[in-house]
Structures are given as C-alpha cells and as structure tokens.
Amino acid sequence: MIVSQRLDLNELPQSIDLNQSQSIVRLLTCGSVDDGKSSLIGRLLHDTKNVYDDQMDAIQNGTLNRSSRKIDLSLITDGLKAEREQGITIDVAYRYFSTPNRKYIIADTPGHEQYTRNMATGASTADVAIFLIDARHGVLKQSRRHAYICSLLGIRYAVVAINKMDLVGFEQSVFERHELEFNGVLAHLGFTEPYFVPVSALDGDNVVTRSERMPWFSGPSIIEYVEHLELVTNTHSAPFRFAVQLVNRPNIDFRGYSGRIASGSVQVGENIVVLPGYRKSRVAKIVTYDGDRDIAFDGEPVTLTLENELDIARGDLFVQVDKQPSVGTRVIANVVWMQDVPLKIGRTWLVKHTTRILKANVLRIVQRIDVNTYEPLQANELGLNEIGQVEFELSQAIYFDSYVENRSTGAFIVIDPDTNATAGAGMLVELVAEQFAETTSADRVKRFGHGVHLIDLGLRHRLAHRLERRLFNMGGLPIVIQYDANSEVIEALQSIGAIVIFVGSTNVPNLPENDEDALEQLVTKFFDNEKVMPGDYEV
Amino acid sequence: MISTAWTNRSLRELESEAIYIFREVVAEFQRPVLLYSVGKDSAVMIRLAQKAFYPAPIPFPFLHVDTGYKFQEMIEFRDRFTGELGVKLISHRNEAAVASGAHPDRIGTQRCCGLLKTRALLDAIAHGKFDAAFGGARRDEEKSRAKERVYSFRDSLGQWEPRSQRPELWNVYNSKIEQSDSIRVFPLSNWTELDVWQYIHAEDIPIVPLYFAQPRSVVVVGNSIMLAEARPELPTHVEMVRMRSLGCVPCTGAIRSSADTLPKIIDELRGFRRSERENRAIDHDTEGSMEIKKREGYF
Numbered sequence: 001m002i003v004s005q006r007l008d009l010n011e012l013p014q015s016i017d018l019n020q021s022q023s024i025v026r027l028l029t030c031g032s033v034d035d036g037k038s039s040l041i042g043r044l045l046h047d048t049k050n051v052y053d054d055q056m057d058a059i060q061n062g063t064l065n066r067s068s069r070k071i072d073l074s075l076i077t078d079g080l081k082a083e084r085e086q087g088i089t090i091d092v093a094y095r096y097f098s099t100p101n102r103k104y105i106i107a108d109t110p111g112h113e114q115y116t117r118n119m120a121t122g123a124s125t126a127d128v129a130i131f132l133i134d135a136r137h138g139v140l141k142q143s144r145r146h147a148y149i150c151s152l153l154g155i156r157y158a159v160v161a162i163n164k165m166d167l168v169g170f171e172q173s174v175f176e177r178h179e180l181e182f183n184g185v186l187a188h189l190g191f192t193e194p195y196f197v198p199v200s201a202l203d204g205d206n207v208v209t210r211s212e213r214m215p216w217f218s219g220p221s222i223i224e225y226v227e228h229l230e231l232v233t234n235t236h237s238a239p240f241r242f243a244v245q246l247v248n249r250p251n252i253d254f255r256g257y258s259g260r261i262a263s264g265s266v267q268v269g270e271n272i273v274v275l276p277g278y279r280k281s282r283v284a285k286i287v288t289y290d291g292d293r294d295i296a297f298d299g300e301p302v303t304l305t306l307e308n309e310l311d312i313a314r315g316d317l318f319v320q321v322d323k324q325p326s327v328g329t330r331v332i333a334n335v336v337w338m339q340d341v342p343l344k345i346g347r348t349w350l351v352k353h354t355t356r357i358l359k360a361n362v363l364r365i366v367q368r369i370d371v372n373t374y375e376p377l378q379a380n381e382l383g384l385n386e387i388g389q390v391e392f393e394l395s396q397a398i399y400f401d402s403y404v405e406n407r408s409t410g411a412f413i414v415i416d417p418d419t420n421a422t423a424g425a426g427m428l429v430e431l432v433a434e435q436f437a438e439t440t441s442a443d444r445v446k447r448f449g450h451g452v453h454l455i456d457l458g459l460r461h462r463l464a465h466r467l468e469r470r471l472f473n474m475g476g477l478p479i480v481i482q483y484d485a486n487s488e489v490i491e492a493l494q495s496i497g498a499i500v501i502f503v504g505s506t507n508v509p510n511l512p513e514n515d516e517d518a519l520e521q522l523v524t525k526f527f528d529n530e531k532v533m534p535g536d537y538e539v
Numbered sequence: 540m541i542s543t544a545w546t547n548r549s550l551r552e553l554e555s556e557a558i559y560i561f562r563e564v565v566a567e568f569q570r571p572v573l574l575y576s577v578g579k580d581s582a583v584m585i586r587l588a589q590k591a592f593y594p595a596p597i598p599f600p601f602l603h604v605d606t607g608y609k610f611q612e613m614i615e616f617r618d619r620f621t622g623e624l625g626v627k628l629i630s631h632r633n634e635a636a637v638a639s640g641a642h643p644d645r646i647g648t649q650r651c652c653g654l655l656k657t658r659a660l661l662d663a664i665a666h667g668k669f670d671a672a673f674g675g676a677r678r679d680e681e682k683s684r685a686k687e688r689v690y691s692f693r694d695s696l697g698q699w700e701p702r703s704q705r706p707e708l709w710n711v712y713n714s715k716i717e718q719s720d721s722i723r724v725f726p727l728s729n730w731t732e733l734d735v736w737q738y739i740h741a742e743d744i745p746i747v748p749l750y751f752a753q754p755r756s757v758v759v760v761g762n763s764i765m766l767a768e769a770r771p772e773l774p775t776h777v778e779m780v781r782m783r784s785l786g787c788v789p790c791t792g793a794i795r796s797s798a799d800t801l802p803k804i805i806d807e808l809r810g811f812r813r814s815e816r817e818n819r820a821i822d823h824d825t826e827g828s829m830e831i832k833k834r835e836g837y838f
Contacts, residue, residue, distance in 0.1 A: 023548045024729075052811065091704065093685040094678045096731045103549040105729055117706055124708040245562040250595035258591070260559045289593040300551075301558040301591070314566050338706050352711050355566070413711045420715035422705040 025226060028107045028122045028155065030146035031132030036163045040132060040201035041095060041108055047208035048223065050097035092118050101227060111142060116149060116371065116385035117338040120425055123153035124411070127231050130222065131160045131182070135168045135198075139181045141372040147182075148371050151189035152334055152387065152427065154407045157229060158186055158194040159222055161207075165214065166200040172216045195225050235298045238406045239323035240264035240272070243354035244316045248303050256287055256303035257312055262354065262408040263401075264320060266304070267295045273324060274310060275317045275399050282307040298408075315356035317399045317409075325399040325409070330432040332366060334403070335390045337382040339416060339423045343390065344381045349423065351394065353412035359395035360414070363440055366391055382424075389429065403427035444497030448477045450526045453499045454490075456483060458507040463515050467522055471499060474527070483507075499526055550738055554587060557726035559710055560689060561591035561673070564724050565598055567714040568671040571724075574660070575601035575621075575628070577613045578785045580675030580727055582744050583735055585624070587726060588673075600627035602663055602672070606655035607637050608787035610766075616747045631663035643789050655787075661697040664721060673724045679731045689728050695719040733808055740801040750804070752781040752796040763792035 031037040045051050095106040107122030109115065123129070129150040133143055150158070160182055168174045179196040186194045197206050198217055205211035206221045219225070241262040248256040266272070270283050286293040287303040296302045304318070319325060337343050343362060351360040368379035368388035382388050403410030414424035445451055450471075457464045464480045471478035477498045481489070483505035493500050511518040564571050573588065575581050588597045601621060605614075621628040633641075636654035643651040664672055678685045688707045693699060705713055716722060727735070739746060757764045757780055758773035767775040769788050780793040781804075798804040 024552050091686050091701065092706075093682075094729065095685065096679045096729070098731070098733070103731075103734070121706040121708050125710075245559070246566040248592065248595050254594060256594075258562055260555060287594065289590040299555055301555050301562070303593070350715070352713065354711075355563070408709075411709045411711060413708055413713060415713055415715055420713070420717065422707070422713045425706070425708045 023231065024103045024105060025128060025229070025231065026105045026107065026126045027128050027130055027226070028109065028119075028126035028150065029130050029132065030109075030119065030143075030150065031111050031163075035111065035132040035134050036201040037108075037111065037132055040130070040161065040163070040199070040207060041106060043201050043204045043207040044104075044106065044223065045095060045097050047204055048097050048099055092122050099223065099227060104226075111146065113142070113145065113371075114385060116145070116387070117336060117425075119146065119149050120153055120336040120338075123150050123155055124425065126150070126153075126155050127233075128157040128159060128226060128229065129155045131158060132163050132201075133160060133178055133182060135162050135164045135174050135178065138178050139185065143182065144185055144374070145371045147185055147189055147191075148369075148374060149336075149387075151191065152336070153425075154403060154427070156190065156192050157231065158191040159225060160186075160194055160196045161199040161201070161222060162196065163199045163201050165198045165205065166203060170198070170214050172214075175217070195219075197222055197225070233298075234404075234406060235263040235408045238263035238298075238401070238408075240266050240318070240320040241325070241401070241406070241409050242266065242304065242318040243356075243409075244312060244314050244318070245355050246314055247312065254305070255309075256285075256305045257316075257318070258301070258303045259318075259355070260301045261296055261298050263298045263406050265295060265297045266318075268293075271321050272306075272318050273321055274306075274312060275319060275325075275327065276397065279310050280321075281310060315354070317354065319399070325401050326431045327397045327399055328431045328433065329394045329397050330363070330391065331394065331398060331400060332389055332391050332429045332432060333412070333426040334429055335382060335388060335414070335427075336425045337384060337386050337388075337423070338425065339419075339421050340384050341416060341419075341423070342381040342383045343414070343424060348417070350415040350417050351392070351412050351426070352415060353398060354409055356396075357415075358398065360392040361394075363391045363393050365389070390426075391432065398431075400428060400431040402429060404429075441497060444477075448475060448497055450476050450497075450499060452494045452497055453526055454494070454502070455499070455509070455522070456502040456505055456507045457509050457511075458503070458505050460509065460511075460515075460518075461503050463511075463518055464501045464503045466515060466519060467501060470519060470523060471526065474523070476526070547737065547741065550734060550741065553727075553730055553734055554590070554738070556710070556729065557584075557587045558591040560712070560724060560726040561588050563712055563714070564671050564673070565592070568722075570667070570669050571599040571671040571673065572629075572664070572667060572669040573597075573599055573601045573673040574675070575603045575617070576675060576785070577603065577609070577617045577747060578675070579735055579739060579746050579750060580677065580730075582746050583730070583738055584673060584675050584726060586738075586742055586744050597624070597626055599673075600629055600667075602667070602669075603628060603630045604656055604659045604663060605630050605632045606659070606787050607632060608642075608655070608789055610747075610749060610768075610785065610788055612749050613747055613785060616745075620745060629663065629667065631659055631666075633659040633662065643787075648790060657697075664697065670716065670721050671724055672721065673726060675727050676725050677727050677730050677732075677735075678725075687725060687728065689725055690714070691723040691725065692716065693721050693723060697721070733805070736801065736805050736808055740805060747785060749782045749785060752779050752799045752803075754778065755780050755793070757793060760792075764795065765792050 029037050029041055093108045095108055097104050107126055109119045109122040131143060131146060133139060162175050162178050175198045183194060197219060198214055199206045201207060205213055208221055208223045210221050241264060242259050243262060244257045245259040248258045266283055268283055268286055272281055272283060274281055283304055284307045285305040286296050287305060345362050345364060348359055348361050351358045365379045365382065366389035367376040368382060368386055370377055371387055379388060401409040410428045412426040413422050414426055416423040468478045468480050478501060479493060479498055480501045480503055483502040490500060511521060573584060592598055603617060633655055641651050641654050676684055678687060686701055688704055690712050691699060692705065754777050756767040756775045757778050758767050758770045758775050760770055764780060778795060779797050781796045781798060782791065783794050785791060796807060798807045
C-alpha cells in the first residue's frame with residue numbers, strides 16, 4: 001500500500017479527549033554507524049521537530065564532533081560516555097518522537113555481529129524494522145543478518161532505506177538493483193510488503209520530507225509511509241489468554257485476579273478454563289479503577305472475578321474454552337543466546353514464561369543457524385550471540401502457544417540460575433508430543449529412577465538375584481548376566497538404561513559380608529545418586 | 540467526566556505497560572517502595588499504582604528524599620496529598636550533611652547532590668531493607684537515561700553499571716537478584732514529558748501549584764530566572780512564571796509563562812524549543828554528569 005498524503009508538521013495535534021485510534025508505533029533501526037543509522041535517527045527526530053534548541057546547542061558545542069560538515073545530527077543519538085569516546089553504539093537506547101498523529105518509539109541498537117543480542121532485544125517489542133542499506137555497497141551479509149533477527153523476533157513490517165543516494169548520483173538503477181535483491185531476501189522471511197525508499201539520511205532526503213533530488217521516485221518519505229501503516233498484531237486475533245500476575249484480596253468480600261490480557265478478549269459471563277487443572281469457571285466481573293467493564297481486549301490491565309471459588313495463584317492461565325493452548329513438558333524453541341557461558345546439553349536453566357518461572361533442562365540442540373547465510377549447522381552448544389533451535393524438558397507442564405501465532409504467550413527468557421543473568425531469549429516453535437519425541441537417556445532416567453550402572457558381584461549369586469528383584473520392584477530396570485557376556489549385549493543394555501549386574505567372575509566385591517547390608521548400600525547408591533531427574537524438580 | 544471517557548490509545552498503552560510493571564514488582568519482590576519526589580512524574584506514578592492494585596490500596600510505602608532545600612509548597616502538597624491517600628510516607632534526610640551546611644554554592648552542585656540526594660537515597664533504601672524502588676525517571680529526559688532498563692539492577696552499593704545491563708525483552712522481566720542487591724524500577728520509561736502532562740490532564744491528577752503560572756517574586760541569575768527564595772541576597776521583581784520541573788530551590792530555574800491551566804501548559808509544551816531539564820543546573824556541571832551521578836547510585 002503506497003499512500004500519497006504529505007505530512008504536515010504544522011498541523012495541530014488532535015486534542016486528547018477526542019477519539020484517537022492511533023496506537024504507539026515501535027520502530028527498530030537496523031544498520032551500523034557506517035550505514036548512516038545515527039544520521040537517520042537524528043533526521044527523524046530533528047525533522048519532526050522533536051529536538052530542542054538547547055540539545056542542538058549542546059551538540060554544536062560537544063567536545064567530540066565527528067564531521068566538520070555543518071551540524072552533525074548523528075550526535076543527537078549519542079548516549080554513554082564510552083560510546084561518545086569510541087563513536088559507536090554499545091547498548092540499546094530508546095528515542096521518542098511524535099507527529100501530530102502518532103507517537104513513535106525507536107529502539108536504537110548496534111548493528112555489528114557481536115551485538116546480535118542487543119538487536120534481538122530491540123526487535124522483541126518492535127512493530128516496524130527500518131533496514132539501512134548503503135547504496136554504494138548494496139545488500140551485505142549484515143543486512144541479511146538484521147533481516148533474519150527481525151523476522152525471528154516477529155517483526156512483520158519493513159521499510160528499506162537505500163541510503164547515501166547522494167554518493168551514487170541519485171541513480172535510479174542503483175536503487176532498483178538493491179530493491180530487487182533485498183526484496184528477495186525479505187520475501188522468504190515473512191515480511192508484509194516491504195517498502196523501499198531511496199534516502200540521503202545525512203541531508204534528510206525522503207526521511208521525513210520528500211526529496212526534490214530524485215524526481216524518478218514518487219513514493220512517500222519513510223515517516224509519511226509509517227504514519228499511515230495499519231499495524232495488525234497477532235495478539236489481537238489470537239485466542240483469549242490471561243496470566244494471573246497477582247491475587248487481589250483487599251477484604252473477605254473481594255477476590256480478584258489481576259493481570260494483563262495477553263491476547264484476545266473476554267466478556268462478563270463468558271466461560272473460561274483455568275490452567276493448570278482444566279478448571280471451569282465463568283467471568284463474574286471485569287474490574288478496573290475506572291469502573292467495571294463488560295468486555296476487555298488484549299493489552300488491557302484488568303482484575304477479573306470469577307463466579308465460583310477456585311484456588312488460583314500467580315502463574316495460572318485463564319484461557320478460552322474452545323481454543324486452549326496445548327500442554328506438555330517438552331518444547332522446541334528458537335533461542336538467541338545472550339551471555340558468555342554457553343547453553344549446553346544437560347544443564348538446567350530457569351525459564352520465565354508469562355508470569356511463571358520453570359526449570360528447564362536442555363535435551364538437545366536441534367540446529368544452530370548461521371545468521372548470515374541462514375544455513376542450519378550441527379551444534380552441541382550455543383555461544384554468545386548465536387541463534388539456534390533447542391529442545392527443552394520443563395519441570396512442569398507449559399501452556400504452549402507458538403510465537404508465530406502469539407507474540408505474547410509464545411515468548412520466554414532464559415535465566416542463568418548461577419548468576420541470575422538473563423542468558424537468552426526464547427520463542428516457542430512446537431510442543432513435542434510424547435509419541436513423536438525421541439526417547440532419550442533422560443527419559444529413561446525419569447522412567448526407571450536410576451542411571452546406567454555396571455556392577456560385578458562375582459560369586460555372590462544370591463545377592464545378585466535379591467538385588468535384581470528389589471530394584472525391579474522399585475520400578476527400576478536391572479538384569480543379572482554372566483560376567484563374560486558379549487560386549488555388544490552389554491552396550492545394548494547400557495543404552496536402554498539398565499543396571500547390569502554381573503555374576504560368575506572371581507572378583508570379590510567391596511561390600512559388606514551380610515546380604516541385607518550390602519543390598520541397602522547398593523540400592524541407596526543406585527537411587528540416591530545426583531543424576532538429573534527431569535520432571536522431579538522443586539521450584 | 541474526562542477521566543473515564545478519554546480514549547487516547549497511546550496513553551492507554553503507556554498506562555497498561557506501567558500497571559503491568561507495578562504488579563510484576565509487587566508480586567515478585569519482598570519490600571518495594573515508591574520514590575516520591577513530589578513532582579509531576581511521581582504524581583502520575585501514584586495514579587498508575589492506584590489503578591494497578593484497585594480495589595486494594597497501594598501496597599507499598601512512599602519514600603521522599605528531603606534535601607531540606609525543597610520548595611515549601613512541595614512539602615505542604617506532599618503532606619496533604621499523602622495524608623488523603625492514606626499511604627505511609629517515609630521522609631529521609633542526610634542529617635549529618637545538612638548539619639555541616641551542605642549547599643551547592645559552597646560545595647558545588649555535584650557534591651551537594653551526592654550527599655543530599657544520592658547518599659540519602661542509598662541510606663534510606665538500606666535502612667528500610669527495600670529490594671525494589673519505583674522511580675519516575677523517563678528515558679526521554681536525558682541521554683544516559685535513554686539507556687536505562689525498566690528493571691535497573693544495582694549492586695550492594697547501589698551503583699549502576701551501564702556496560703553490563705541485563706537484556707530486557709518483551710515484557711518478561713527478570714526479577715532474580717542476590718539478597719544484597721536491589722533494583723530501581725521505572726514504570727514511566729517510555730513516557731515523554733508531553734505524555735505525562737496529557738495524562739495528568741486526562742486523569743485530573745493533583746499536582747504542586749508551582750507548575751502553574753502566576754505572578755511570583757523572582758530574581759535573575761545569569762541566563763535564568765529563579766524564585767526569589769533561591770537567592771535572597773539579589774534584587775527581586777514580580778513576573779508571571781512557573782516551574783517546568785521541580786527540584787531544590789537553589790538549583791531550579793523558573794520559566795516565563797502565562798500557562799495557568801493544564802490545557803495551556805500542554806499547548807505551551809508543544810511549542811517549546813527548550814528541553815525540560817535545561818533549568819536544572821545539576822545536569823550540566825560537566826559533560827555526562829547525569830551518567831556519573833547514576834553510576835554512583837542516583838536514580
């Protein structure tokens with residue numbers, strides 16, 4: 001959709017008590033300093049009249065001025081001392097500007113590969129990505145990386161600014177060549193009709209005001225385009241979900257559940273299901289400070305009261321009766337790893353999903369993705385700034401919505417229990433139904449209650465058979481075999497998670513003489529070991 | 540009634556985000572407190588907290604760091620307003636520094652803020668064993684604040700380390716901290732000055748009368764005008780002025796204005812060419828002074 005209205009910045013903003021349906025637009029700028037990202041943001045703020053004179057004075061008088069060319073608008077975006085000194089962006093910064101119609105938040109994130117995590121952070125809340133491509137260099141691997149991260153984090157709208165058109169003589173063919181190429185990249189990543197615009201961010205051509213210098217281009221400027229973009233979020237059309245943040249109980253006559261509607265809508269009198277436990281209830285009231293409501297929508301903070309009394313706590317999820325999430329303990333998720341200590345198979349992490357914190361054991365890395373080529377790679381771990389698909393086993397059942405279908409309930413963060421650091425960002429891809437899951441050694445541990453063991457009891461046959469019976473009665477998988485059995489047989493027994501008890505050798509085991517005492521010692525050893533037992537965590 | 544009929548979607552989104560944050564912190568921390576500066580941003584925070592926990596009352600106390608140099612009208616407003624709300628107000632002052640005569644003219648603004656605000660704040664937080672402190676800081680105020688997280692982690696000394704901040708994704712906030720650490724929480728992170736004023740207007744929120752223009756006795760100090768009490772030794776005259784931002788008497792300038800109602804303030808703000816904190820001397824001592832103060836524990 002190409003709109004042609006010009007933006008009139010002198011138009012008076014609508015007064016606040018009029019109906020105004022425009023929501024906040026969250027933008028993410030993708031590019032590096034060399035692509036002109038800071039200049040673009042400087043232009044967006046300056047040309048929409050969102051920079052104050054004293055801020056401009058401070059920039060003019062600033063101790064470090066990168067270019068001698070009149071006033072350097074890129075300095076508007078400088079933040080931390082170290083960043084000013086090094087002339088780079090290290091961290092995510094948020095910028096604010098508004099036009100008469102809309103309020104904008106720009107996530108300003110660094111573009112280099114070592115800052116992938118920062119870009120993912122900015123992208124997690126963004127609606128629209130603005131990709132910057134240097135007209136002289138065209139589509140580089142960094143552009144492909146930025147597009148991938150944005151797509152993975154759920155951004156559906158894209159504006160592609162082919163920047164520095166002044167340095168290629170405002171040549172239409174250059175613009176069209178890059179457009180064709182990058183359009184091909186974006187098409188595979190699920191963006192909705194990307195909008196391409198030729199720009200000179202330094203001079204402001206087609207950023208806010210239209211350029212006079214490219215008569216061959218008749219489309220709107222970046223801001224004119226975004227101004228009229230109708231944003232459709234999937235949380236609006238997704239089924240009703242409401243995670244309880246806290247139980248509101250000021251006195252014995254009132255018991256409400258406070259939270260934000262994550263997706264969909266809810267009405268008074270509507271039947272709902274409360275998870276866990278598939279408990280049925282009906283909404284009695286939708287309470288707010290501004291009065292009770294008949295209906296409430298995604299994004300709204302409310303307090304719900306129910307018609308029947310249930311034992312409900314923080315972390316419980318209210319859902320639509322006919323569109324419930326799937327429930328299970330094993331999930332595959334896309335993960336962006338954000339800390340130096342890598343994500344490894346077998347380690348247990350904490351996962352915060354909606355308002356719950358669960359333990360999560362990493363079962364396998366399905367694949368790692370090369371963010372520049374999109375090529376799937378084999379991996380045993382994910383390092384800082386790496387992205388991959390990971391299979392987790394959770395300590396309790398998770399209420400599963402895929403991130404693609406629900407950007408709110410499909411997201412989680414990974415916390416390192418040793419340091420409390422936010423270690424990664426996760427986006428749910430699929431719930432692994434038990435019948436399709438690979439049966440892993442962790443499953444076997446969970447089933448039998450013990451890990452794999454080999455023990456040689458020599459000539460104590462009686463002890464061996466009593467041990468076998470005892471372990472078997474406890475739900476374990478023991479087997480007594482001759483010590484000289486075929487090694488392939490032994491390997492097979494190990495791979496199904498058995499406790500293999502050898503007899504017949506002349507070995508004298510280091511055990512008490514008395515069978516009763518020896519038995520106790522062995523059982524304790526096999527069942528009280530420190531092996532991870534998925535599904536049996538305490539939170 | 541404006542307060543129930545207004546439908547500005549941007550403000551509703553900001554409101555919703557802040558309410559969510561208030562509830563998360565109260566659910567996940569043991570001893571939250573609200574840093575009450577008596578200014579317009581605090582006023583907005585309080586309304587949001589009321590909404591977050593309604594029909595229950597606000598479930599945490601307010602902490603006011605009183606430097607002893609606050610405007611008399613602020614203290615009067617504070618006592619009346621918190622009294623009506625029925626919340627517990629903790630007022631804390633660095634008595635030792637006050638007794639030793641800390642004043643910006645004598646020891647410089649940086650040292651003065653360090654003692655009367657930062658030190659006092661850190662002491663009060665430690666004394667109350669608060670593990671989460673809500674502050675009204677906004678990212679649009681100042682360039683180092685643009686880098687702040689909503690949950691801003693502080694070590695046991697209350698210090699901010701901007702280079703190693705936790706990534707913050709979606710609205711999934713990581714609340715895990717060590718016993719000795721604490722967090723500052725900024726529910727108004729994404730609000731601008733204009734949003735704050737529009738919200739105050741839409742919600743009819745009471746604020747300190749100093750924000751409204753009226754004829755006041757003023758003095759001229761360099762390029763700025765200040766209320767007469769800021770520099771009692773200077774010659775005074777009367778002008779229509781108001782305060783755009785409230786701080787300590789010796790360090791807060793006034794602006795010439797005829798805006799004596801909220802709609803007039805909002806209109807005036809739209810036409811402003813100067814930033815909000817320009818009249819706050821403490822932000823301009825040296826390049827990056829807010830960042831330095833924040834690293835030391837300022838909020």
